[in-house]
Every structure is written in structure tokens, then in C-alpha cells.
Amino acid sequence: MKPIGHSPAPDDLVSRLGRWSAGRGPLYLLLAARLRRLVDEGALPPGTLLPPDRRLAKDLAVGRTTVVAAYDTLRQEGRLVRRQGSGTRVARPALAPEAPRAGDASRAGDASRAGGAPRVAETSNPLFLHLLEAPDGVILLSCAAPAEPPPELVEAYRSLVLPAGDLGYHPAGLGVLREAVAARYAERGVPTGPGQILVTTGAQQGLSLLARLLLAPGDGVLVEAPTYPGALDLFREAAAVPLPVAVGPDGVDVAEAVRVMERHRPALAYVVARFQNPTGTVLPPLAGRRLVAAANALGVPLVDDEVLDDLAFGTAREPRPLSAYGEVIAVGSLSKVVWGGLRIGWVRGPAPLIARLARLKALHDLGCDVPSQLVAARLLADFGPVRAARLHALRAGHAHLRAELARLLPSWSCAPATGGQTLWVRLPHGDGVSFAQVALRHGVAVLPGATTDALGGSVRQLRLHFLLPREVLTEAVRRLAAAWAEYGPAPAGAPDADPASGKGGGTGAETDVRPGASLQGITL
Helix, strand or coil: CCCCCCCCCHHHHHHHHCCCCCCCCCHHHHHHHHHHHHHHCCCCCCCCECCCHHHHHHHHCCCHHHHHHHHHHHHHCCCEEEECCCEEEECCCCCCCCCCCCCHHHHHHHHHHCCCCCCCCCCCCHHHHHHHCCCCCCEECCCCCCCCCCHHHHHHHHCCCCCCCCCCCECCCCHHHHHHHHHHHHHCCCCCCHHHEEEECHHHHHHHHHHHHHCCCCCEEEEEECCCHHHHHHHHHCCCEEEEEEEECCEECHHHHHHHHHHHCCCEEEECCCCCCCCCCCCCHHHHHHHHHHHHHHCCCEEEECCCCCCECCCCCCCCCHHHCCCCEEEEECCCCCCCCCCCEEEECCHHHHHHHHHHHHHHCCECCHHHHHHHHHHHHCHHHHHHHHHHHHHHHHHHHHHHHHHHCCCCECCCCCECCEEEEECCCCCHHHHHHHHHHCCEECEEHHHHCCCCCCCCEEEEECCCCHHHHHHHHHHHHHHHHHHCCCCCCCHHHCHHHCCCCCCCCCCCCCCCCCCCCCCC
16 A cells, blocks of 8 residues: 655545444444554555644544544554654554655655655545445445446346457457447437547546556646545646636636636546536537637547436436537546446547547556456447436436435435435535534445545535435435434533534543553444
8 A cells, every 4th residue: 555645744644544433343443444554555655744642633523632542552452653743653663664765855845846746656535435344334425426236237247249350359449339428429419439438447547547647747638626535635646737617507617727728738538518527517619619629629528427427307308418519538438327337438539639549558457358348348238228217316316315315414415416325415514524524423324525625615515415315315315314313512611512623523421541541342
């Protein structure tokens, strides 16, 4: 595991801690166990300055005594050093770490000299980190994807016939699938040839390849605020500089986006035009046309994330995609309509760009899994029933989740979605990061809005998906309501109301967790 820095931001450390509290036992021992793992794996290298007790307690929505006790436990083990005036640091191990190789320091400084942040080698995104955890009874409202494969996918695999006389290596994708994806674009009013399609291992790989090809350390990237956090991870990995533009009720502020492109000439602009992730907004056609025209005129590669495009709840004819208005690099997949386990996505763009991406992809995996590509081509040939079934389930889940939120959490607010898979919920007080920690202790994982917003906003927002069965959604909201009752507003004039107190705006009473105190096991 790569280190997260010698002075990690508290929010980054909180994300890296993952589902630390979703277990049995005193909170301070659970926190100490997860910190111990990060130290032992090298994610917190020797000398790392950890957040102050009060600050970490606030972000974890626990009492300060929990953090103090966890730190003291690791200090007694020799993993941490705590000194008055210099804070809490990771201790130097008995055996000195391997000396850095020649050139490492210069490479680490490349990004800062170029004006960007240091390159990030792995995710601290809770959306992905929750998937890496072992199953533990936590309901995942953080990662939005179909809960199970549809019967059409099962049948397609059951009747699969593999090609004869084929090596199986197709870096750009199987011809039959590239043709099927191109035909889908043609049906939507965007003439496309197979040479304009690259098949990828999901849309995430498509975005990753584009970032690797188009970005260098210090390059600017126009992003929406908030936006899909998986894209922000990729841009951070490239040591690029985010240029955030706020999202309003009608999608990204196009006038501001044009000004940013004119002023900074970013190396890339990334948007989610339809059912924006996470807000659910839809960019009007005239605004989309203006955005594409400006990007083309200024020579800024514009990437439109189309992963949710097929999930419109309405029955009216859908607007054309951004790629109908000019040169746009489109990224799509079957993960949201069919199943996340079908790791098939694509990039649509100019043929010369696709050829370059294919050569880059060949370095990494020599092409996607052939059986999955054959199955995807078959599904696209008769896509209507699969899509209709998914939309039916989504509409039902959307209605049920909104009804349960209104019944059990009436103080929360969210607009109805017109498509996609998620609700963008605003809390009446507090912040999403600290509430997410309380929710974890009640057995439900949510995505805090702050993790999606490069402007530092969306603090009171949560993103909740509605893809689970009705009874699971009901149980999830029941747990959220219990967590909210515990989180609660701080009484006027109480110490918890002081942001400097480290209590996160009223997290409820907490068991004394100082070493030697009488402790009660905590269960979900």
C-alpha cells in the first residue's frame, strides 16, 4: 500500500479508515486496530503527523476520549509517538525502512514544480474502499449498481459459443461488439463507425486511459462540483489540478465553464451531462450545444460520462447526447443497465484518438475478456427489454426510498430524480462526513457529498442509491433514522455546539472509552 502523505488531510485519513467501526468491541479498540493496520501496511509511514485528537474525533463523530484512547493504545505498542507541542506521529520502526532509490525525490517533486499536487497512487475514496471490505452486514448505499444480474445476462452466458481460430487478444475490442456499440450511437443520432469505439473494462478503465494519455502532472482539468468521485481519484493519480465549476439545478454552469476554459485552457474537461452524478441534474440541450462549441473552439478535449444516459424515467423522446453537437469523447458502459459484474465499457471518439488509446490499453491487459464481449454484443442486439426491466425496478426503488425518507426522516430534503440511480439528500444540520461515521456504526454506508466536491462544498449532502430490494431499503432508512437520532442537534450552549470541541455538532452520549474504564461491546 502506498503512503497517504506525511501530514494527511483529516478527511483523507477518515476515508482510508473505511468501515473501522463496523465491528464488535469498544470503539477505541476498533479505531486502534484500523490505524495499526494502516501503519503496518505502510499507508502511514514513519514520521507521519496524525490529526489532533479533537479534529479526528469531530470527523469520526466520536468523543475525544475515543481517539485519545486509540492513540494511547498504539503509543504503548510503540507504533505512535505523542509529544506535547509536536502532536502525534507514527514512530520509526526498529529496522529502518529501505532508503529511497535515486531519482525518487525528484520524481515526487515533479508535480509540485509543475504546479500540481503530488501524484496519488491509490484511492482514498469511500465509494471504492467500501467494496474492498469483507462482508459484515453493512448495507451499502454508497456504491450504486444493480444488486444482481438480470436473467437475460444469465441466458446469454448459458448459450455462449466461443469463436474458433481466434487468439483471444483484441486490445481495441472484438469487432462484433465495436459494431454493436457504434450502432447504438447511430440510433441516437450520432453516426459512428467501429473504428471510433474502444472497448474497455468498464467505464472506469476508459476514464483511466484518457487520464493517462491526455494528462501530465500540473495540467488543469475542468470538473463539475460536485462530480463522480472516481474521476477525481484518477485526476489526482495523474497529479492534475482540478478546476471546479459549480453544478446548479440545470447542470454545470456553462457560462463559468467557458470562462474557465478561456482563462486556463485545461488539458481536459470532464462532465456528466445527463443525470449528473451525484446531483441527478440534466444539462439542457442549448447549454450542452454551447459547452461543446466552446470546448471545440478552444481546443479543449471534452469528455462526457454517459454511464447513466440510458436511465431516464420519462417516456418522452430523449435529447441527443453531447457528441451530437461536435467533437466529444464519450465514455459509457453496461454496468448500470445490466450489471456491475459485466465489466464492459467503451470510449467513443475520433478514430486517431481511439487508435492511441488502444495502444495504451495493450500495455495493460491486451484486451477485455472475450466471453464478456460476446455476451455484451448479444445484449445490445436486443437491448430494449433489458433496459425496460431495469427502469421499472429503478422507478419503484426511487418511489419507495423517497416514501421511507419522508416517513422516518422528514427533516431531510431531496428533489425527486428524473433518471439515474441516486438521490442527492441535504441534511438540515451537521455535515455528511461525520454523520456517515455514525451511520456506519448503525450498519449502513453512505457517500458524503464533501468527497465529491473539489470546491469544498456539498458538506451537508449525502448520495443515496435506490437499487436494493424494497425490504432492504426500508431497513437501511430505519438504520439511518436511528443514526440521525443519535447524531441529533447539539443543545444550545452545550459544549458540543462549539466546532472546536471536536464533537461534530452533537453526536449523542458516548460510553467512556478510556483505558481501564468499564466498557460495553458495541454491536450493529
